[in-house]
Amino acid sequence: MVLLARQVRMGTGSRTRPRGATVAATGPCGPASPGTTAGRTPLTTAATWSRWVLSGTAVVAGGHLIGLPAVPAPVVLALAGLGLVAGVPHGAADHAIVARLAGDRPVAAVAAGYAGAAAGVWALLRWADPAALIAVVILSGLHFGLGELEVARRLTGWRPPHLVALAVAVAGTGALLLPLARSGDQLRAVATTVSPGLARALGWAPMQTGLVAVWLLAALVAVVASLRTGHPAVALDVLILGAVGLLAPPLLAFAVWFGGWHSLRHCARLLTIEPGCAALLTTGRRREAVLRLIRLAAVPSLAAWTALAALAWLTASASDPPAVLAQVLRLLLALTVPHALVVLWADRNTRRTDVLPDPPREGHAT
Known part of the structure; x- marks a missing residue:
């Protein structure tokens, strides 16, 4: 705790961006577009819209606290399914990013490898439960947290010390950790279908308390550090994530965050790191x-x-909406593994000082 407090007091030190300065960044294959600088950019627009989406969800879902009717369970399941489906496109351009990062490899080969990796993970999730599921959930949490940290860096230019950066990343998973800790009826039903062992773990009181305590500590450090160093947008995001994670039904909180926050912001980032899009910007x-x-x-x-529709059709005969959502969630988790690795690869290159060279052309020396 003493070390955390010291990190918070230190803030960013000399790494804090001067007021009015812009944030220069490089894309996977060269300088990124002006979308990574200060001003009205695709990412700032996406950040604004995502805040409205989650704030509105928190307000509507929290109406029961003042006597308004709670959101009906069928509506929760329908909106959760819509949110999960809406999040699919944000990883659908991974093949283009990988092809470029790998030296302009054939897109078909990259796509085949990506699909093969996702299929392998899906098989493990289907038949190697619970070990595979635990590993994928941990990787997903890491991916989501690092994504929030990267967005905070691009929006504000803030480069916090390591422990504060860790706190920002953990606080950014509020729409995952808090719903898991609360584990409502719909989430438990879906979790039971995916993995009975996972459902039992989610209902274990020490697990629930631990998740809440970890998030609260991380949120406190992130909010205090961001406010002390002049980055209120980071604090605002943490508070919004906490509100939706605490007020909305757990399954709805995660699904709306996935489709209306994580996916939206990632697509905005893609506009500045995919070479063709960056050139147009x-x-x-x-x-x-x-x-x-x-x-x-x-x-x-x-x-x-199409795969999601096929899975839904195969399970619809049981008239069990949680079973359909479980199939959707399993497929999304399978897609998350190669997607998380691609995003990590791309982010590492956007922060490099030595820009990735263009691939060699035929007839030119390498």
């Missing part, structure tokens, strides 16, 4: 950049949605 052609990203994500998104 540089010339002020935002609409064309968005359309390019949609084209890149269209086929993989349709494939994932």
Whole structure:
């Protein structure tokens, strides 16, 4: 605790961005577009909309605290399914990023490898429970937390010390940790279908208390450090995530965050790191950049949605909505593993000082 307090007092030291300065960044294959600098950028727009989505969810879902009717269970399940499905496209352009990072490898080969990895993880989740599920859930939490930290860096230019950065990352998983700790009826039903062992763990009181305590400590450190160093947007995001994680039904909280926060912000980041989109943004052609990203994500998104529809159709005969959501969640977890590795790879390159060179062209010396 003493060390944490010292980190909070230190703030960012010399690494704090001067007021009015812009944040320079490099994309996977060269300088990133102005979308990573100060001003109205795709990421700031996405951040604003995502705050409205989650704030609205928290307000509506928390109405029962002042005597308003609670959100009906069928509505919760329907909105949760919509949120999970809406989150699919944010990883659908991974093949283009990998192809570029790997030296312009054939997209078909990259896509095949990606799909094969996801299929392998899905098989492990289906038949190697609970060890595989625990590992994937931990990786997912790491991916979500690092994603929140990267967004905070790009929005504010803040480079906090390691322990504060860890706190920001953990606090950024409030829409995952807090719903897991609360474990409502719908979430328990879905968890039981995915893994009975997981459902029992979620109902274990020490586990629930520990998750809440970890998040509260991380949130306290993140909020205090961000306010002390002049980055209130980070504190605002932590508070919004905490509100939706505490007020909304657990399954709904995670699903809305996944589709309306994590996915939306990641797509905005892609506009600045995918070379073609970044080039269009540089010339002020935002609409064309968005359309390019949609084209890149269209086929993989349709494939994932088709798989989800097939799984839903196969389980619909049981008239068990939690079973359908469990199949959706299992597929999303399987897709998360290769997606998390791709995002980590891309983020490492966007923070490098030595820019990744263009791949060698035929007839030119390497």
